[in-house]
Amino acid sequence: MNRKFAWTILLSLILIFPGFSQVKINFTEYDLDNGLHVILHQDKSTPIVAITVLYHVGSKNEKPDRTGFAHFFEHLMFSGSKYIPRGDYYKMIQNAGGQLNANTTQDRTLYYEILPSNQLSLGLWMESERMLHLKIDSISVETQRKVVKEERKQRFDNQPYGSVKIFLSMPTKSIHINGCRSALFNILTKLPCLNL
Secondary structure (H helix, E strand, O other): OHHHHHHHHHHHHHHHOHHHHOOOOOOEEEEOOOOOEEEEOOOOOOOEEEEEEEEOOOHHHOEOOEOOHHHHHHHHOOOOEOOOOOOHHHHHHHHOOOEEEEEEOOOOEEEEEEEEHHHHHHHHHHHHHHHHOEOOOHHHHHHHHHHHHHHHHHHHHOOOOHHHHHHHHOOOOOEEEOOEEEOHHHOHHHOOOOOO
């Protein structure tokens, strides 16, 4: 009974004093001449820097019968550039003591690097290389095509109820093709036309 009473008091305080549950984050926001929207936030509590680049493109921009391109291009963007050899993007960040990754959703593709703060210029240069001098060749395309196909096998095809996961992640608005309802990864087009 005492534990329930303590939780009730804590919840009441949070609702009465909303400042307890909110932290104001100060940031600077502006657009560069090239149209790039920048949001800066400085926090000196740790000696690291995080660089995040978000592109407003994702699976929503794909045709229903041609899916997977947003994720595929996410991978291609690590292929290297005019000045970064293929395979060195990860090495350069990791050798500088950093980490990096990316992910794609329906609405956006996001890339990030976390580096020691004295490596800010390296992270910014590498992102600018990705934007200005991305190098895509047949070797990169074939390599990343295989990687993305393997990821799909691991995440969906070889998982119990993997197709259910895909189905549940589909947008609620469906697209009708040849009288059948279809969506992400064309699952429903593999089934006979059902009255869904």
